[in-house]
Amino acid sequence: MATKKKMKIGIVGCGAIGSSLAKRIVSDFGAQAELAGLNDADMDKAYALAESCGSSGxxxxxxxxxxxxxxxxxxxxxxxxxxxxxxxxxxxxKHIIIMSVGGILQRYRQLRRMAREKGARIFIPSGAIAGIDGLKAASCGKIKRVTLVTTKPKKAFAAVEHLTKKNIHLDKIRSDTVIFEGSASSAVKAFPQNVNVSAVLSLAGIGPQETRVRIIASAKAARNIHQVEIESDSGRIVCRTENLVHPDNPKTSYLAVLSAVAMLKQVLDPVKIGT
Ligand SMILES: NC(=O)c1ccc[n+]([C@@H]2O[C@H](COP(=O)([O-])OP(=O)(O)OC[C@H]3O[C@@H](n4cnc5c(N)ncnc54)[C@H](O)[C@@H]3O)[C@@H](O)[C@H]2O)c1
Structure with a gap:
């Protein structure tokens, strides 16, 4: 029986997500894949990660x-x-898994066309939210509305310029307060730290102009909470994620890292579960 060649994987960005994935490739996916190499804008980080990935150089x-x-x-x-x-x-x-989804949102069609021409594939993990599987299925029918309600501890919005412009003072917030309501397209501009979740949801569903986003600053919440609500001709889906942060990067939800691991598993496995 012919043995399939191992997939060679390169990681660009050796921070919280890149480091976790590099270690997982070495520890869990060795039978199907090999870590071909690393890159980071800060090369010291790449060398440090290369060293911590083991003796294989x-x-x-x-x-x-x-x-x-x-x-x-x-x-x-x-x-x-x-x-x-x-x-x-x-x-x-070559194929790519993209984590910084916000950066491709405006030029997604162009990128998809280039990939199609070259026979390359683009994989976008669900990241910090759940519900993308249901949204993709519902999109094959008729979607009436997609709403993302994001609730974060108010300190997560410190130094957001949009709030200063709107005269919203975080220190005066004592209970859950809506600090933004609008399209995903506007949310991405006003709250760049929320960009990936809104971008994934927009790409999987009805696009950044039609996807609605409500952002709540909470005096009590200890987790980053994303609630996705989908109304369609197949029914109603409500999906709530209460995320703990990654120990190495408080801006990144741990689930986003695991979602990238799950995506990689899907790329390497002959069986694909879920839509
Ligand atoms: N899709 C999602 O739901 C989701 C969730 C969390 C984070 N993210 C995104 O994933 C990305 C990585 O997150 P992280 O927590 O690992 O961040 P991080 O800050 O821990 O690491 C990022 C790494 O990338 C390197 N880097 C920056 N610009 C580079 C460039 N041009 N070329 C090579 N290396 C470069 C930095 O030096 C750093 O080591 C971020 O853009 C983040 O917003 C996506």
Whole structure:
């Protein structure tokens, strides 16, 4: 019987998500995949991660060489860089998992066209929310409304410029307070820290103009809570996620990291469960 070649995986961005994934590839996916190399804007971080991944000597490359050496790139950098990394990857005919989804939202169609032309695939994990499976299924019928209600501890909104412009003072908030209501498109501009969740939801459903977002600053909440509400001709879906943060990066939900691991599992496994 022919043995299938291992998938070579390159990681761009060696922070909380990239580091967790690199370690998982080495510890859990060794039978189907190998870590082809690492890259980070801060090369010291890439070398430190390479060392902590074990004795096998994981190489560190510049982006161009890493793409060349890999079958699949995992992007875990920043929304300002994700489109460029994705463009370079798919135009080289290589596959990519994108974590900084906000960075591709406005040029998603362009990226999809380039991937299609080159036979590359783009994978976007659900990230910090649940309900994407149901939304994708409901989208094959008729969607009436998609709403995301995000509730975070009020300190999560410190230094958000939009609040200063709207004369909203976090120190005066004593109970749950709606600080934004509008389209996902406007939410992404006003609250860049909420960008990935809104972007994934928009791409899976009815787009950034039609997807509604309500943001609540809470004096009591200890977790980042995302509630997705979908009204469609197949019924109503309500999905609530109460996220704990990643121990290495308080801005990143631990579920988002696990969602990337689950996506990788799906890419490598012959069986695909869930829509
Ligand atoms: N999809 C989701 O639901 C979701 C959830 C959480 C985080 N994210 C996003 O995933 C990304 C990674 O998150 P994280 O928690 O690991 O962040 P992090 O800050 O811990 O790590 C990011 C790493 O990327 C590196 N980097 C930045 N720009 C780069 C570039 N141009 N080229 C190479 N490396 C670069 C940084 O030096 C850093 O090491 C972020 O954009 C974050 O917003 C997505």
């Amino acid at each position: 994981i190489p560190v490359f510049n982006l161009k060489d890493l793409i060349k050496k890999s079958d699949l790139i995992i992007e875990a950098t920043h929304m300002s860089a994700s489109f460029d990394i994705a463009k370079k990857t798919v135009t080289a005919g």
